[in-house]
Amino acid sequence: MLRGPTGTWRTETSSGEAVRAFIPAPLPPVPPLQLDDMLQSNVDDALLALGRLDSVALLLPDTRLFLYTYVRKEAVLSSQIEGTQSSLSDLLTFEADESPGVPLDDVTEVSNYVAALEWGMAEIRRGFPISGRLLRGIHGRLLSSGRGADKLPGDFRHSQNWIGGTRPGNAAFVPPPPAEVAPCISALERFIHDDPVRTSPVLKAALAHVQFETIHPFLDGNGRVGRLLITILLCAEGVLKDPMLYLSLYFKEHRAEYYAHLTAVRETGDWEAWIGFFANGVRETAGAALHTAQRLVGQFARDREQVLAVGRTANSLLRVFDALRERPIATASTLAERSAVTLPTVNRMLAQLQALGIVAELTGKKRDRLFSYAEYVRILSEGTSPL
Template sequence: MSQLLTRLSAAERALGRLDGVSILLPNKELFLYMYVRKEAVLSSQIEGTQSTLSDLLRFETEAVTGKPLDDVREVSNYVDAMMYGLERMPELPISLRLIREMHGRLLDSGRGATQNPGEFRSSQNWIGGTRPGNAMFVPPPPNEVMNCLGEWERFAHAETPGIPPLIKAGLLHVQFETINPFLDGNGRLGRLLITLFLCTEGVLRQPLLYLSLYFKTHRADYYRLLQEVRERGAWEAWLEFFLDGTAETANQAFDTAHRIATLLAADRERIVAEANRTASVLKVHDLMRTRPFLTAVAVAEKTTLTMPTVNAALAQLQVLGIVKEITGRKRGRVFAYSAYLDILSEGAGV
């Protein structure tokens, strides 16, 4: 138990630092916008999709993508489900209704569209193997799903002063994955609910903690520990893993936030010091904070700049080494904010 308390203390300290940096960020909406997308990519990669963060961002800006469209669409759906959950939380706290609505968005299109989006399962599913008889794990039968979910929801909302919110988040995650209430998307939704719960409990003011990189890096341990809870009630080993992941992930997010803020400030200073037509170049740079892949047409649409001014500003950013043209074409060229993407993409593919 002392090991668990030590890990809990480290995780809470790391979360406190991360929550503090959200106040210091010059544009926390920007950081959240990009970080949510990184989480969507990582969580989907655990389930086997091949999309990278660059694929998603290029898909969103209608630039060229080299990956199967279904893969990118699944990740885009995850972003939509997560943002929907965050927006709904003030009026609709974590509940079975919110979970169903988020699931409907998660599986709205792509390969999951045939797996009853937004509906709790009415048939048996299993994990591993080819049938329940040889599966690694068989979740509760369909006639018990609603009863189990009702208990899960009651525990989520219960006053539990003796259970710190971080510990409770770890318990709720295992319970949700064990119930496995949908035909598809349980893992992605269950990971998303961790952060929503911590925001609901006031542990985080901004939803900046996402554990999918840690779970992806330690995928074998993640699945093994979930199974050991089910088979032997090994809660303490799972919670130690969960708290270690929380501390490591929060510290990485803190570091990433600082590096991004430093990069954006340094590039802005270089533009002011070295660029011609500083105002228009700064305008394009500001736009690339939220759209690190851009075409000249998109810049003209999103700003009041003319096409000649846009092209001149993009040329300046290329000369400064801040953006790169990535297609090699003369028409329909796509520009990337490479250093920014490099920081964000660590662990999520290129």
């Protein structure tokens, strides 16, 4: 449905030139959303897919094993959209306190994303509501170091930003003037908390994401915070117990369509087309995450059978193997600490795991070696090649 612009254009002066900034109208859309049978079915299917994904805990022996690496996969993908070149292996290697082999700012940026998500989820679980304060806290951790550390981490912007172009005057899109940021975020906060109307979780996440991206309240990091908002909102709404849904791969693979929908919403009010795109992304992404979890369960079971078949060293070997499931890229000393097995024994067990084809050594060195649970990392790394 084409409603016309979903906000107002205001001419402002920025750096001595006239600029047309866009101020979005508060949600929900006016006139109200028109969901035909097909679109409503897409939204319903997305919700069902989220329910199946939420039941992944029944499938995995320990959901934390999946979440640890899957959260990091999302961090890599979301940061890649913003231009970083880090891979999942780079991040896991960095966290193992080894040289990441990529520009330090890239891998630091990805690591900060993990910290921001974990902090945000901890706040939601202790009952803190989604709010401007929560978003600022997430942003502060996201930009705490590396690139963007000088872009007001944890604070809304005090100057005009823009998207595309070299300055506001030739930009593809200019978000609200800085004085309008706080009121726009307050209105978004009210909508998220069902004022003035109750909105179902999938629709709420879809609408809130576009609104946040349109407000663009920070000098840097808006895309990453906006993508985090989707998952945190679905968890806050009780649709997901854990942050298992990440749309960055879907947005990465459909970048042109994604940006076209954001523009269409602002200029023509076509919320329905965006909702269809978003619902398809939720359904596809949730299904892919569930499939990945199933593949990992099968891989763990096959590798565990190999470990148990080795005979008298199986107990120590199993403990090292289990430690690798928790940290799929690690040093021998880290694995010794996590498995409560002596370092010499760990080194012997790693040699056996290499002989079984389960573990790969990454450095080619004789000292300070780094080991990878190769197939686990390969499965999780699918789709994470830099743009």
